[in-house]
Amino acid sequence: MSKVTKEKIQRMTLAGQNKIPDRVPITSQIETFAYGYGGTTIAEVKKHPLKGVAAFKKCYEDIYFDGFFEPIFVHPFAFFDGLGADSYFASDDGVTAQHAEIAPMEGTEEEYRQLIADPTKFFLDVINPRKFPNLNGPEAGQRKAIVDALKGAGGFMIGMGGGNVALPILTDTPGFMGGFIEMPYDNIFDFLRGFRGSSIDMRRHPELLLEATEAIYETYTRECEKFYSFLNVLSNPPQMLKNAYNIFIKGGEPKCFPFPWFFNPTHAPSFMNQQQYEKFYWPTYKKTLELVHSYGAITCTLLEGEWGAEKLELFKDLEPASVILYVENDDICAVKKQLGDYHAFMGGMPISLLKSGTKKECLEHTMHVFDECAPGGGFIFTTDKSLLSTDDCNPTNLIAVNDFAHAYGVY
Amino acid sequence: MEKKFSDIIADALRDVLKKFIPVFWVPVIGDRLLDKVMNSYAVSLLWKGWVMISLM
Numbered sequence: 354m355s356k357v358t359k360e361k362i363q364r365m366t367l368a369g370q371n372k373i374p375d376r377v378p379i380t381s382q383i384e385t386f387a388y389g390y391g392g393t394t395i396a397e398v399k400k401h402p403l404k405g406v407a408a409f410k411k412c413y414e415d416i417y418f419d420g421f422f423e424p425i426f427v428h429p430f431a432f433f434d435g436l437g438a439d440s441y442f443a444s445d446d447g448v449t450a451q452h453a454e455i456a457p458m459e460g461t462e463e464e465y466r467q468l469i470a471d472p473t474k475f476f477l478d479v480i481n482p483r484k485f486p487n488l489n490g491p492e493a494g495q496r497k498a499i500v501d502a503l504k505g506a507g508g509f510m511i512g513m514g515g516g517n518v519a520l521p522i523l524t525d526t527p528g529f530m531g532g533f534i535e536m537p538y539d540n541i542f543d544f545l546r547g548f549r550g551s552s553i554d555m556r557r558h559p560e561l562l563l564e565a566t567e568a569i570y571e572t573y574t575r576e577c578e579k580f581y582s583f584l585n586v587l588s589n590p591p592q593m594l595k596n597a598y599n600i601f602i603k604g605g606e607p608k609c610f611p612f613p614w615f616f617n618p619t620h621a622p623s624f625m626n627q628q629q630y631e632k633f634y635w636p637t638y639k640k641t642l643e644l645v646h647s648y649g650a651i652t653c654t655l656l657e658g659e660w661g662a663e664k665l666e667l668f669k670d671l672e673p674a675s676v677i678l679y680v681e682n683d684d685i686c687a688v689k690k691q692l693g694d695y696h697a698f699m700g701g702m703p704i705s706l707l708k709s710g711t712k713k714e715c716l717e718h719t720m721h722v723f724d725e726c727a728p729g730g731g732f733i734f735t736t737d738k739s740l741l742s743t744d745d746c747n748p749t750n751l752i753a754v755n756d757f758a759h760a761y762g763v764y
Numbered sequence: 765m766e767k768k769f770s771d772i773i774a775d776a777l778r779d780v781l782k783k784f785i786p787v788f789w790v791p792v793i794g795d796r797l798l799d800k801v802m803n804s805y806a807v808s809l810l811w812k813g814w815v816m817i818s819l820m
Contacts, residue, residue, distance in 0.1 A: 362791070405793065428820065429817065432817060432818075436818070440820065450787075460797065472815075473770075473811055473815055474770055475810060475812075476813065476815045476819065477768075477770040478768045478769050478770050478819070480819070481769050481818055482769055484818070487820070488769055492767060492772055495772050496776050497770065499772075499773060499776055502818075504818065521816065535819075535820075539820060544819045544820065545819075572812075573812060573815065573816070576808075576809055576812045577812055577813065577816040579809070580812075580813050580816070599772050599808075601805070601806045601809070602806075627767075761798050
């Protein structure tokens with residue numbers, strides 16, 4: 354590992370712990386933007402995952418970053434193709450990733466009771482066949498679909514694992530994602546009942562919805578985070594082996610490091626009122642964040658949409674410096690004032706300004722955000738949203754902003 | 765009776781293990797050992813891993 358890479362890791366580690374590093378770290382939030390910028394498409398990357406890694410490499414060479422979010426797009430498209438689902442698809446430009454809302458759960462009392470009694474069996478026997486056309490019909494066809502899906506997942510994992518190892522060497526930029534979390538309530542909101550269904554269920558079956566959220570946490574979140582924790586120790590093979598022995602043979606918990614961070618995009622909270630948030634979302638959200646922190650790791654939680662100060666106030670209940678609050682539409686300077694003594698926070702650069710603003714406007718905004726947010730440490734600079742296509746921002750502005758931020762953000 | 769998907773995916777894993785790991789070829793003992801593996805914590809984690817990705 355190069356000296357520059359070590360410095361960047363140290364910078365992000367300290368900032369994530371709400372301490373003062375040598376400079377404000379700058380992280381990437383470029384998703385399929387990278388494919389457009391690097392001259393490839395989603396269809397090409399499905400067939401040749403390394404083309405995706407090459408596209409991300411070009412971004413990390415051309416644009417200054419202390420840490421990258423991903424070495425290849427985070428969703429395994431080819432896995433879903435094998436099962437015949439169109440959960441993820443490309444827009445007409447061939448680059449922008451889209452996510453269809455699929456709500457395969459009917460939300461009856463009986464279905465909730467099945468989910469609560471045995472989530473794994475419910476997901477495998479009820480939800481999988483409803484969601485995936487290729488898991489219906491004769492057994493031979495279903496077995497073929499399983500093999501096709503696993504081949505797709507295998508190619509994706511080679512791209513993900515290989516990119517996470519290769520890109521820090523090739524570009525002197527380390528990855529910062531050391532795990533992934535989908536919160537229990539968001540599993541229901543995103544993948545089972547959808548926006549409309551979960552809104553109805555909060556009123557029609559509130560207790561069953563709560564029980565289902567708890568069941569998903571207990572039998573699914575708690576267990577699956579053990580898988581994801583391997584991303585945290587990817588650069589430390591001895592620890593990886595120890596964790597594998599501890600998890601798979603002894604049934605224990607992993608030991609992780611404060612960096613790289615687990616990443617969690619939250620989806621439902623900005624559509625909930627305070628009472629709903631506290632009742633349905635926060636209890637398992639809090640438990641999950643505490644679970645990851647009990648491994649020794651920190652979660653970077655993306656606060657999608659606008660949360661408001663009242664919901665954010667609950668983060669004071671967590672152990673200090675156990676999360677990084679990635680701010681999307683809330684005022685990041687206000688978040689700094691409210692929670693800067695408790696947790697690190699991330700964000701600051703609106704992609705709307707990068708797209709439509711002049712270079713001067715972008716640099717002035719950057720200076721203002723740094724002046725407000727950098728003092729005291731715990732600040733990580735990035736775009737407020739993921740970049741999904743080359744139309745999402747003017748790349749010249751992004752390059753200029755990150756170069757300026759790197760020079761201006763010295764402590 | 766029609767097989768459920770959880771049975772199909774379990775049988776598929778069982779067949780793969782039996783095909784590639786010689787210890788499972790031993791009559792009686794091999795089958796018992798395979799039963800133990802299929803009921804192990806590690807395999808239950810595998811199902812959860814499948815579910816985790818397939819839910820997305």
